[in-house]
Amino acid sequence: MRRVCAEGKYPDLFPMPPSDRTNAGPNRYYCRFTAGRSSSPVDGTATLAISGVEINLGPGHPKRLWHYDRLKTLEPVRPNAIDVLLSSPGEPGASLFVQGARFAADLTGYAPHLTARAARWRNWRWGLLLAAVVALAVAASFAAGWSPLKSFAAALPDSWRQRLGDTARESMTEGHKQCVDANGVAALSQLAARLSKAAPEGISFSVRVYDWPLMNAFAVPGGQIVLTKGLIDKAESPDEVAGVLAHEMGHGIEMHPETGIIRSIGLAAAVEVMLGGGGLANAGLMLAQLGYSRGAEHQADLDALQLLKGAGIAPKGLAGFFMRVTKMEAENSGGAKSGAFAWLRTHPPAAERAKLVREQPDYPATPALDEQSWEELKSICKTTIGPQKPENGD
Ligand SMILES: [Zn+2]
Structure with a gap:
């Protein structure tokens, strides 16, 4: 049944001139x-x-x-x-x-x-909501005395941090082969897993060794850590490698690489890299010169001590390695041979670290790796992949 309303002048809507009958x-x-x-x-x-x-x-x-x-x-x-x-x-x-x-x-x-404007706004609203949540988290952490940049870095999706880490690592290790001997990689994974046990929930690490005579160890975003053959060669025990690794893991836990890069190249450029739209020009140089503040180094050491304790590895290796290399450099005058000077400069100061380690109460500990695994780690560069003509460091 169709009811015609308004004095019956409106029999059908289709078609209908819009002017007078509406x-x-x-x-x-x-x-x-x-x-x-x-x-x-x-x-x-x-x-x-x-x-x-x-x-x-x-x-x-x-x-x-x-x-x-x-x-x-x-x-x-x-x-x-x-x-x-x-x-x-x-x-x-x-x-x-x-x-x-x-x-x-x-x-x-x-x-x-x-309205269409409102529909657009509804879509935008989610983006703004996310931004507001991040801003709130940052503000809250700032109020609590934490680093807002760290909170921001921690709030980033993991895949973004990984991409930033990949880009930084590739840039910093350019020209050097990656060491991939299966037994060596297994020994390294075993050590990394042991140290990761006491790491905060949700944080994982991937450690790589590069065939690079320069003594170096650094963390890049996304929990990625690079050790050089030069560093492993200088180490006298697996505990020393564990100490250095734990220290770099500490930097990773504190998001120092992420915040360092964001501080250095700016948030916009960092986000561009994370979204896969940009590279990191001179990232190697940038990170090497960046160094971390004394406070950051101390925090990385504190985290390292936690990791070592959780793994049942003695903390002496952490202090011993830095001390020995510092001494070696002083005797070497210049340090051009080992190239350790530049690395030590970004990891000050050995004496303070040694004091911190001495203050730690004793706990039961076993070697970071058994003898066979240690030998295998030392020969991890038996097999390498990567560029055909390594630039052989400096
Ligand atoms: Zn450090």
Whole structure:
């Protein structure tokens, strides 16, 4: 049954000139209401009242009020739309069709959430919400005296930090082969896993050795750690390698590489790298010259002591290695031979570290690696992959 409303001058909506037949009075518009899929449409009037759209279908039909804030449309309402199809969750299946540009323009004044702008905003809202959460976390941690940059770095998706780490590592080890002898890699993994036991939840490490005579060890973003053959050659025991590794893991736990890079190249450039859109020019130089503050070094040492204790490895190797190399450098005057000077410069100061280690209470400890695994780690560069002509360091 079709009810013709408003003095019967409105027999059919299709087709209909929008000019004169859409206006049924102030804030009133001719409409067509369908109660459900199987119901016939009923013509009537829709009024933009204070709290919602009043639907009046004439005698025999209840008056309806569809509240503005619950109104829904299939697609966003544009102010110049020539018709609008509305629904309301209060009456599932029902729809209200109103033709004419005036209704669309007027409706957006009452129900702005139906506009295209509002739809765009809803999409944006999630992005802004995320940004607000990050900002809040940063602010909270700042208030608690933590580093806001660290909180920011920690809030980044893991894959982003990995990409930043890959880019930094590739840039810093450019020209050097990676050591991949299977037994050596197994020994190194075993040591890394043992040390990781006491690391905070959710933090994992990947350690690589490069065939590089320069003595070096560093952490890059994403828990990645690089050791050089030069460093392993200088170590006199697996405990010394464990000490250095634990110290670099400490830097990783504290997100020092992440925050260092962001500080150095800026947040925008770092995000670009993390999104895969940019490289790290001179990252090697950058990180090598970066160094960490004394406070950061101390924090990395404290973390290292935790890791060593959790692994049941004596902390003496941590102090001993740095002390021995420092002494060696002093006697060597210049340090061009081992290249350790540059590395030590970024890891000050050995004496302070030795004192910290001496202060640690004793605990039961076993060697970081058994003799066979230690030998295997020392020959990890028997097999290498990477560039054909290594630049052979400096
Ligand atoms: Zn350090």
